[in-house]
Structure formats: C-alpha cells, structure tokens
Amino acid sequence: MWLNPIVKKDVRVQARSMKICWGVFAYELILALVFFLAMFVIRQDIRYSYDNIYSQLVWLYPALASAQLLILGMVVPVRTAASIAGEKERQTFDIMMTTSMTPFAVIAGKVMTAILQSMFYVAASMPVMALSFVIGGMSWSYLFWFMAVALLLSFFAASIGILCSSLCKRSIGAVLMSYGFYLVFFIGTFLPYLIFYVIDADNIARVTTYGGPVYSDNLLLFLLVNPIVYVVEFFGHAMAGGTLMGEMVSQFSAGPIAFLTDGYRWIAFSSVCIFALSCLFLFLAARRIDPVKKHRVKHADGGKSAGKEKDADRGDASLRTHGK
C-alpha cells in the first residue's frame, strides 16, 4: 500500500520536535484539571443525596469528553494552519507541486496527519476517560462513539484549517481565519432562526397558540452543521437518552425538521452534513492550491473557446491515465 509521503514526513518531523511532548503534557494537564473539577462538583452534589459516588462518576464522561473536543477544536486549526501556508513559507510548496503529487493527494496527506495527531491525543487520554466506564458503569459503546465523534470533528476542524491555510499566505492569518469560520458555524447557524423570530414574532405566537403547521422551525436546519449542537445532541443521547433538538422545535412544526428531530435521525444526518461539508472544504482547498487550475479560471474571460479546448484536452489526458 502506498502511504502518503506527506503523512510519513510530517509525522516523522513532528515526532522529532519537542512540541508534541509539550502538547501531550498540556493536554493531559488540562484533562487532569477538568477531572478534579468534575470530582469536586460530584462530591458537592453527593453530599445532599443518597446516591453513591460511584454511579455519579458517569458524569466524568461528558466533562472529559467535551473538554477534549474543545481542546482539539482549538488546537487542530493551529496545527493545520501551517500545513499549506507553512510549506509556502518554507518554499517547499512549489517543489511539491512539480512532483507527481496531485493537489488532492497533498491535501489528503495534510488531513491525515492532522487526524492522526488528534487521535494520538485522544488515545493518550484513554486511561482517565476509562474511569467513567470502569467505575461509573457507563456503557463501553460510548467510548467507541466518543472516538467516532472526535474523529469526525477533528476531520471537520482540519478541513477548515487546511482551507484557511490554502487561502492565507501566513500561518497566523490562517489560524485567525479558522477561528472566524468557527464563529460562523457556532453563532452564524443560529442567525437565520433568530432573525426570523425577531421579525415575525407575532405570527409565530399566533401559530403556536392556535396550532397548525409551523414551517419557520425549518430554519433550525442550519444547525445541522453546528458542531456545538452536534456535541450537545450527542451527550443528550449518551446521558439522558433523548434528543435535545426534538425539544427545541415546536410540536406543531412541519417539514423536514419534524422528520429529523425524531430519535437518532438528527445526529445521523448531522454527521453526514458535517462530513460532506468537510469534503467540500477539502475540495476547495485542493482547487485553490492547484497552480494550473487557478490561472485557467482567470483567463477564461479572455478566450472562452481556448479555455474550453484546454478543458477537453485535459479531460482526455485524465481519461487515459485512468484507463491505464
């Protein structure tokens, strides 16, 4: 099997630098703090109830898991920001583009590196995480689901980071831009609903009072790509065994939202949406770093027929290579 050379090189280079050691150290330190904080809260709770402390340890799971997702969310853009911009700063990017590596292979290599790193951190946290399963009596399947969620959200964060990295000249710009993207996803996805609510409050009040189909709730569909809602929904299933989105929408709502807020549908569909969006970002990043494509778009306005000819030619070439 052909291992993407970028993964091999990046992992090797990073393993040699001290950064990764400090990274894991900081990661574990934060988790330890969260652990003690959670234990403190649990103990305070226990004092006024007859529950035994062991069963309350299940609450370590959402505490530690969300802390980890938060750290990964903050760290992944920083690490991926340098992926393309850093190669450009180091001027190795041009050399890479003159080799047989396709832009997509470059992007794929960078994503894989980022995900591997995230998983490295997650694996390092396993002993602490395991407490809530071993002692708290939480179902082991949730350990698996947590890994899956961490994987998906790392992929999402990495794709944002890499897209920004391909758009920016400097790594630092890419980091800031990634956090900007986060804001759009965290807050921006609520906006359509909120704006509509403010504008049309009377109507909503009327409809909810007298019953009848409410279509405005479909504006909440934007939340499918909101990672925070995704995580909250995930813990809703894990800890409370119910869907939280289902409680957010009106009982009279109609349309796709009514369908999606039932059972596991939301989390399943949201996973698909986040995955698809990540793939779209990666596709855009690959397009962006392709030195040849970028310019072709530019002179399409100059000579349209010439551009088309080239397209046909190119299609030919790719067909042939596929045929081989």
Next chain:
Amino acid sequence: MLQIEHLSKSYGKFRAVNDLSLHVPKGDLFGFVGPNGAGKTTTIRMVCGLMLPNAGSITINGVNALSHQREIKKQIGYVPDFFGVYDNLKVKEYMDFYGSMYRMNSKEIERISDDLLELVNLSDKKEVFVDTLSRGMKQRLCVARALIHNPALLVLDEPNSGLDPRARVEMKELLLNLKSMGKTIVISSHILSELSEMCSSIGIMDHGNLVAAGRIEDVMESVFGSNQLIISLEEGRETAVRIAREHAGVRIDSVGEHELKLSHTMTQKQIAKMIGTMIANDVVVTGFHKQEGDLETLFMRVTGENAGQEGEKENVAESYR
C-alpha cells in the same frame, strides 16, 4: 527536447514574458541569462507547470506540456532559486520523501538516492539533518532531489546565487557531469561569464524578451557582427597583412608595431590554416588569441540596447550589478 513557442505571461498589466520562442536540443546545457527581473524565473515556472502562460505553447519531448501536466512532471526535475528544505529531516529521509512522491518503492528510492548522493558528493551525509548542511551542500542535495525520478530535463533557477566560489566550481562540475550523462539541462543566471564556461548555448533575456539565443559563438557573432582575432608578431608584418587580405571574410581593423587586429567570419580551421600560411611565409608569429568579444560587453550591449528601445526608466547595467 524543450520547445517553447510564442510564450507570453503577464502579471496584471505588467508583461513579464513577451512572445518568447526557444528551442533547446536534447543533451544540451542551455544557459538562460538576463538581469534581475528579466522574466527568467517566470519562464522556468511555466515550463515546470507551476503557472499557466497567457499565450503560447511549451512542448517537452514532443508532448504538450500545458495539457499533459501529469506526464510532463515525470520528465522534469526542478531546482528552484531557493532551498526548499525541512527542519528535523535527514538527508536520506529527504530523498525518500521526494522519491515516494513519484510513487517509487522504497528499495528503488534507496538504490537511486545512494547513487545520486554519491554523484553530488554527499554520500557521507546521509544521516545528517538537512538544515545543518552548508549552502553549497544544500544546493547539491536539491539537485540530487530533482534527479530522483530520473527526469530527462533538469531545470535549475539561479543555482549559483549565494554560493561561494568553491561551491560554484563544484556545481559546475556536477552539471557538466550530468550533461555527459545525457541529461538536457536548462540553467538560469544573471551572470553571463558563469554560464559561458559550461553552456554550449545561451539565451539572453531582457524585460521579458529573448534578445539573443543560440550557440555562444553565434550569439557573439550576431551581436558583434564578427569575431576578432589578434595576432602578435615580430617580423614580416607586410607579408602577414597580404596573406590576411587574400582570405575572404577577413577585415583588418588595425595594424600595430607588433600586432595585427582582424575581424573575421571564418571557422576555427580556416584561422589555423591562415596562421599556418603566415608562418610558412616567414612571418614570426609570437602568439595569437581570439578577442573573446568580451561577454560582459556583449551582455551590456544586448540588454542595454533593449532597455533604450523600450524606453525603460531604469538602467539595466545598474540593475544587473
């Protein structure tokens, strides 16, 4: 091997390369020379597929380079005008990294990179971190890296800039070595004399235009009109002048006490014969040498003229220094 036709490239309104046509035959060591900002890098980047031209075509080994990028990339080794190296990576791993980008298997890479490191004289540095190498070594490593997939065409952009004289000599030897192995090499530089020592043909670029191209002798001739020959002699000046006059394509520029300056369009053989005739006729020839048409003068003349024509504000001679 490399055929460029009517290549043009603009950055916005600025025309960096203007209607450039060029042919580099197989096995040639071609020097691309011009002052900074002449458009050498731009041209090279287009040849390597890092940029699309606005107009024109590039053909490599009979394959259209603009439409068949993927096949072309296997035929070109590119050494950019900077060292692209990583920290924390060993020489061996550096070679392996680029080798695997061409989907070569690791055994193959190891074998070839051993040979290449031997060729560029870095065999003993295999386990050394790339960023600790000297500039000259890095540059040679870059050449080895560019050769890992055995390309037919090697393109080097200003490989000598920033190297000390010793490293330059080593680089020159390396390139001549590669040429003898049958590689076609294109090398750019802003210093003509550096190239004239190794290149068989050159192209002189200025302000995006190719102002002269061909074999060095031909370029000189086309610029100076003819070659100059200086014959030093002790006796028999009159005889020498008479003999020189008898030859077609010879003009006598000046006759000094012990010196005869000629302009000519003869081949080397004809020159040798003419001097032989002089000696046979009792002219005491103490020496003769080709007036090398002085490359720097040639360069100045070619690039200077052009700047004048285009009405450019900057003095090329100055920007060249």
